[in-house]
Amino acid sequence: MRLYRAAFVLLFLFIGCIEGDDGTDVPLPDGKDFWPHSYVDDSFTSGESGADGVDLIIGEDGTYYVTTAWQDSNAIRACRSNVEQVRDYWECVTVGENESPEYAFFASIFNDGIFDVISCGKGGVHLHVAPGKEDYLNPEMWQTHVIPVSVADGMQQEWDDAAYVDVDEDGRPDIIAGGDKGIFGWFKSPEDPLNLDAWTFSPIVNKRDMRWEMGVTVRDMEGDGDIDVIVPDRGTHSHAGVSWFENPGPGNTQELWPRHDII
Numbered sequence: 001m002r003l004y005r006a007a008f009v010l011l012f013l014f015i016g017c018i019e020g021d022d023g024t025d026v027p028l029p030d031g032k033d034f035w036p037h038s039y040v041d042d043s044f045t046s047g048e049s050g051a052d053g054v055d056l057i058i059g060e061d062g063t064y065y066v067t068t069a070w071q072d073s074n075a076i077r078a079c080r081s082n083v084e085q086v087r088d089y090w091e092c093v094t095v096g097e098n099e100s101p102e103y104a105f106f107a108s109i110f111n112d113g114i115f116d117v118i119s120c121g122k123g124g125v126h127l128h129v130a131p132g133k134e135d136y137l138n139p140e141m142w143q144t145h146v147i148p149v150s151v152a153d154g155m156q157q158e159w160d161d162a163a164y165v166d167v168d169e170d171g172r173p174d175i176i177a178g179g180d181k182g183i184f185g186w187f188k189s190p191e192d193p194l195n196l197d198a199w200t201f202s203p204i205v206n207k208r209d210m211r212w213e214m215g216v217t218v219r220d221m222e223g224d225g226d227i228d229v230i231v232p233d234r235g236t237h238s239h240a241g242v243s244w245f246e247n248p249g250p251g252n253t254q255e256l257w258p259r260h261d262i263i
Contacts, residue, residue: 038087040066041079043094048073053103053161057115066090067117069101076104076119076128076144080136093137095130096144099123102160107173109193120159120177124150127193145194147187149201150177157181163216165227168253176204176229178213184231186253202254204229204245209259211235221246230262 028034041051050072057065064086067078074097079090101121109116109127114136117128124146131141149155162177167186178184184205190198212234221228226247233240245257 040081040090041068041077041092042089043070043075043077043092048075048077052101053105053120055103055105057106059115064090065106065115067095067104067106069098069104069119069121071100071102071121074099074101074121074123076101076117076126078106078115078117078130078136091137093142094139095128095142096126097123098126098144100158102158102179103162105162105164107164118162118164118175120162120179122156122158125159125162125175125177125187129194145196147175147199148196149187149199155183155201157183161213161216163218163229165218167227167247169226169250176216176218178210178216178231180212182207182210182212184210184213204257205259206256209239211240219244224249226250229257 048070050070052069052071054066054068059065063080063082065078065080069076075094076096076098077092078095079092081090095117098119098121101119104117104119106115107118108114109129114130114132116130119126119128127145129143130136131138135141150159157179159177159179162175164173164175166172167174167176172189174189175187177187185201185203188200210233214232214234217230218227219230220226221244226249228244228247230242230244232242239261241261241263243259243261245259247253248255248257
């Protein structure tokens with residue numbers, strides 16, 4: 001199944017001028033204009049607030065899907081549209097909740113072509129399991145499950161970013177995630193992702209050596225065929241900046257990963 005994914009920021013730009021620090025209008029340069037904007041999800045008008053991490057994918061049939069974590073109201077939303085109607089309000093559904101969610105992204109958890117959602121927040125890492133396509137917009141048909149190890153003793157933090165990728169090359173995508181308490185590592189998926197107690201966590205870096213991971217990017221950095229991870233860190237007593245962590249390879253991924261500081 002081929003997916004096209006892009007990360008983007010929704011900016012709601014309104015006709016008029018930019019307001020300066022002193023309250024005066026700052027005109028745009030000659031020949032310049034704001035980009036036309038279209039609302040994807042207007043649920044803020046009915047009480048949702050704090051739209052945060054966003055993910056966009058395009059299915060093989062050309063359908064656009066967007067999911068958003070509404071941090072201030074705990075809602076996880078998914079929306080869909082096609083290219084002909086992309087400027088109209090999209091069809092949206094609340095797929096579940098997570099406490100103070102920072103990020104939501106799509107994943108076909110069962111590799112069945114249905115786009116489930118994974119969210120990260122103070123409430124842990126959650127799997128939001130989608131129904132079939134015919135019931136996709138029915139909120140009562142979605143199921144939300146927390147991965148228990150993400151909220152176990154010593155693991156509580158504001159999980160704020162993640163990636164869904166096969167870390168140990170066993171054919172099952174895992175979850176790499178981190179947050180504001182310096183806990184950064186990967187959740188190994190069991191054969192049945194809904195066997196929730198079977199998910200395990202392995203740190204990629206010692207907690208004392210990371211303060212607050214601010215993003216997760218996965219790439220094969222040295223061309224050896226496995227997935228490495230690039231991470232910006234707000235900083236500890238020893239380092240602040242951007243580093244990449246080298247996947248030690250199958251059979252060794254539960255060890256700490258070698259760290260290479262970029263900046």
